[in-house]
Amino acid sequence: MNFTKNYDVIVAGAGMAGIAAALEAARSGLRTALVEKTVFPGGLATSGLVYFYLPICDGYGRQVNFGIAEELLHLSYQCGPGEVPANWRQSTREKPLGRYRVDFSPAAFILALDQLLTEANVDIWYDTLICQTIVETGCAAGIEVENKSGRGSLRASVLIDATGDGDVAFRAGCSFDEETNKTTLWAMQASLERAREAVERSEGTRLMSFHQIGSEGEEIRSDIKAKTYPWKGTDGRSVSHFLLKGRSVLREHYEKMRAKGYRRQDLFPVTLPAMAQFRTTRAIRGRFTLQAGMAGQRFEDSIALAADWRKRGSVWEIPYGCLIPSVPGLVTAGRCLSSVGDAWEVTRSIPIAAHTGQVAGIAARLAIARKTTPDMLPVADVQAELRRKQMPYHLADLTQEDVK
Ligand SMILES: Cc1cc2nc3c(=O)[nH]c(=O)nc-3n(C[C@H](O)[C@H](O)[C@H](O)COP(=O)(O)OP(=O)(O)OC[C@H]3O[C@@H](n4cnc5c(N)ncnc54)[C@H](O)[C@@H]3O)c2cc1C
Incomplete structure (x- = not known):
């Protein structure tokens, strides 16, 4: 190896999921690496020129995503054009005129994201390809990377796979669901x-x-x-x-x-987009897989809500099990979390990538604090943290005002 380095948390992939995960981990004081094969933060949202931040509300005036997902929505237009509908600018409780979403300039978003990540003390590795996952005694312990310095190894207590393609989990031997894509x-x-x-x-x-x-x-x-x-x-x-x-x-x-x-x-x-615009590649086969027909269903281990961008009023709960692949030491977030078919259409959007990324960062921190791995973490601990951050995860927790 040409170089080695140790961290508390390694976040693989600097798409929206990876950015949220890295921010959450680094802001809580963990030594956090963010490893990205391109030269930009944002993944499909920036390099992929996908410039619509889909709604973080249910279409009937109820906000469903908070925390870093909302912070990044506002950041997306800080350096350039874009604006949320007037009814969402002042208060999250006003009557709906339009959905809580925004169109932004990918280049402007990149500039703002660089600054945010740097200020949070995230150790960013751009232009660095993850080639292998290091698995020791059955547990993910690090990654092998390749960049201008040659081949190196980065090690951490918890790895967060936010590669969109589940590259880290795939190389650790986890199983997957896959989908094909139309010409895009x-x-x-x-x-x-x-x-x-x-x-x-x-x-x-x-x-x-x-x-x-x-x-x-x-x-x-x-x-x-x-x-x-x-x-x-x-x-x-x-x-x-x-x-x-x-x-x-x-x-x-x-x-x-x-x-x-x-x-x-x-x-x-x-x-032209600097990364292939695949909507669906690999979704890990997690402890639980979200599927068609589960919209509105309550899960006791829910850790996030996801509004269907296609249909007003349709909101999904995402169980913690969707983030947990079969190899310990790993947690996933974003496009490669465990969901298939119609459910994948909902969970693969930018706000849900950001929201699940933050949850993965929380899980990493709690697992490290309790000297365990994310798969062994009591989900009640993650949920307590989400409540502390005022991030609802059950439909029943949403306020009923303004619902039509
Ligand atoms: C054509 C198209 C249109 C879409 N339209 C919308 C839309 O309008 N609104 C919306 O909200 N969503 C839309 N989406 C979905 C959304 O853009 C993505 O699903 C979401 O941005 C995924 O975020 P992510 O962080 O999970 O993954 P990604 O954005 O895929 O990020 C993963 C990151 O990991 C990096 N990476 C991958 N493998 C490696 C490796 N081996 N080593 C190092 N780095 C690696 C990648 O370079 C990338 O930066 C669209 C997607 C597509 C393709």
Whole structure:
């Protein structure tokens, strides 16, 4: 090994889940490493150009996510454009006009996140790929990483897998559920039309313009016809082919626009995503798996609430077991927590990644304090901490005012 270092907590992946986990751990005084293979914080939300912070309310005026998930929502527009609907600016208890969500500039969010993480004393390792999980006597004990310094090992009492793909748990030998993906590419573009609108309305936000393949904007006909989507984000070759396909569809789009009379200098791509935009790759098979039909169900070991971004009024409880893979010493959060099908559609959103990330950070801290591992931690201890932080985890705990 070219280098080794010891921490209390290692957070693998600096997406929204990893950032929240690292903030929670570092703010409580733990020596915390945040290891990220790209050069940016934010994961899909920034490198992936996914610029919609989905709602942290149920659509009927009840806020469901608090803590770091809410803090990051507000941070997302601190350095650039974006704003929450007026009814959510002053009070969380007013009548709903719009859902508590925000659109933001990924680049502006990166600048703000760097500052927040640095101020919290998180030891950030950018441009560092996690290659292996170190498992000793059946327990996850560290990771092997590769960066410009060569190969190194980082060790910690608790590892938090926030890689979105469950890379750390996968390399520790945990089992998974997987899904395939449709052809997707969200790209930022410069558009003279939008620039004119921005000037006319005196609204700089209009300058942020996107072309989206694999969304309502441009669905790929072969994907729609296919019974299953073609792309697997867990197969190394498939990842390259997915990226090449998306970019070839984008090239065709601009060729079509030229044919329609749009000049090269008036409409063109400016930023492409710096990571593959897979919605679903690996979800760990945890102690409990959230599934379709469980919306609104009460779980005694619930640690989070998740509002369905597609449907007002539909809120899910997320059990602690969804964060617990089969190998001790590990806890997961975000896109790779244990949920499948329709439940995955809900749990993989930005606010839920942030919320479960914070819970993973809490679990890491409590496990270290009690000299145990997250899987052995009494969930009542985690819930007590959530109550202390005023983060509700049962539907019944939400205030009933304003419910229509
Ligand atoms: C096309 C698309 C549209 C979406 N639309 C929305 C939307 O509108 N609103 C919304 O809220 N959500 C949306 N989502 C979902 C949401 O963006 C993500 O699910 C969420 O951001 C996931 O956060 P995460 O932290 O769990 O994982 P990720 O964002 O995937 O972050 C994981 C991080 O880990 C790093 N990493 C992975 N493997 C390694 C490794 N081996 N070594 C080191 N680092 C590693 C990655 O580089 C990344 O930074 C969308 C997703 C996609 C793909």
